Amino acid sequence: MRKAIMQELQAEYEQQRMQNEQQNLRNRAEAVAACPEIGEVLNARQEMIFAGIRGILNGQGAAEDIPVRMEVMNRRLGVLLEQHGFPADHLDPVFRCRRCEDTGYVGEPVREQCECLRTAFFTRLYKRVGLGENAEQSFDRFDLSIFSDEKLPGKSFSQREVMNVFRHQCQSWAEKYPAVTMKDVLMMGQSGLGKTYLMHAMAKVLLQRGFNVLMISAYRFLEAARKAYFSGNTEEMDTLIDADVLMIDDMGSEPLMENITIVQWFNLINERQLKGRGTVISTNLMEAELRTHYTERIASRLLNTSQCMILQFKGDDVRRRKA
Numbered sequence: 001m002r003k004a005i006m007q008e009l010q011a012e013y014e015q016q017r018m019q020n021e022q023q024n025l026r027n028r029a030e031a032v033a034a035c036p037e038i039g040e041v042l043n044a045r046q047e048m049i050f051a052g053i054r055g056i057l058n059g060q061g062a063a064e065d066i067p068v069r070m071e072v073m074n075r076r077l078g079v080l081l082e083q084h085g086f087p088a089d090h091l092d093p094v095f096r097c098r099r100c101e102d103t104g105y106v107g108e109p110v111r112e113q114c115e116c117l118r119t120a121f122f123t124r125l126y127k128r129v130g131l132g133e134n135a136e137q138s139f140d141r142f143d144l145s146i147f148s149d150e151k152l153p154g155k156s157f158s159q160r161e162v163m164n165v166f167r168h169q170c171q172s173w174a175e176k177y178p179a180v181t182m183k184d185v186l187m188m189g190q191s192g193l194g195k196t197y198l199m200h201a202m203a204k205v206l207l208q209r210g211f212n213v214l215m216i217s218a219y220r221f222l223e224a225a226r227k228a229y230f231s232g233n234t235e236e237m238d239t240l241i242d243a244d245v246l247m248i249d250d251m252g253s254e255p256l257m258e259n260i261t262i263v264q265w266f267n268l269i270n271e272r273q274l275k276g277r278g279t280v281i282s283t284n285l286m287e288a289e290l291r292t293h294y295t296e297r298i299a300s301r302l303l304n305t306s307q308c309m310i311l312q313f314k315g316d317d318v319r320r321r322k323a
């Protein structure tokens, strides 16, 4: 996926450079049409540069007055452009990104990716793995102040304190994976408690670290499972089983279909655990509900604390608090 995106971007940057060149020629033609003297000065400037290069190549050196003459010509061009109502940079090369001049790379002698290329790459990567418009959600931007700092009923700690701990656990897991004790993460609790946010933030860290992450809703998972079951087309299921880290949001919200749901969930969790690949799941269901909905066989896999880091989200719905 990474390679394909990079190839797409390389092709787009090349396309962009061609468009720049065409735009440049159009700007120049426009200026020359409005003022023939601009064309004359441009030609003279070009000729002077060539003569300078010829001089260097045949050992005579470039004429010493070139910088001064260049300055005069450029000033003349500036005056002519202004007189004919063109912006001062009308004849300058056109670039979408000035830093890399639309090559995507900066730096000498060590070439590195320009910020514009990196941003474009990750924007596309996030979108393709299912992060989309949530890509701005990160640990850095995680705002603890939206959680209540009153003690939770019957507890000696507040929702905010719990969330602070969970944030660190999730961040540390994403930064260390696959060198983590528990390969799976189960986020439990009602909606509006920040589970999905933390999941997105984890996905971002893992993607930046180069892992192949996939995020889907439980509903989409069931669609893929259904396809595999009815048509024998297991392509999507195989992709889910093979992702370095798979994140499934909202387990329990998908319709329960006789056999398919249970069998495919078990398959997925089992296969991934066998392969030692991490799975992050969020659910609104409580432990007992997990057991009745998904059978003991699946629940025991998920609720096994030596395999799975279980985070019990508690407190008030943040969205309701905000409103």
Ligand SMILES: [Zn+2]
Pocket: 097, 098, 099, 100, 101, 102, 103, 104, 105, 114, 115, 116, 117
């Ligand atoms: Zn750039």
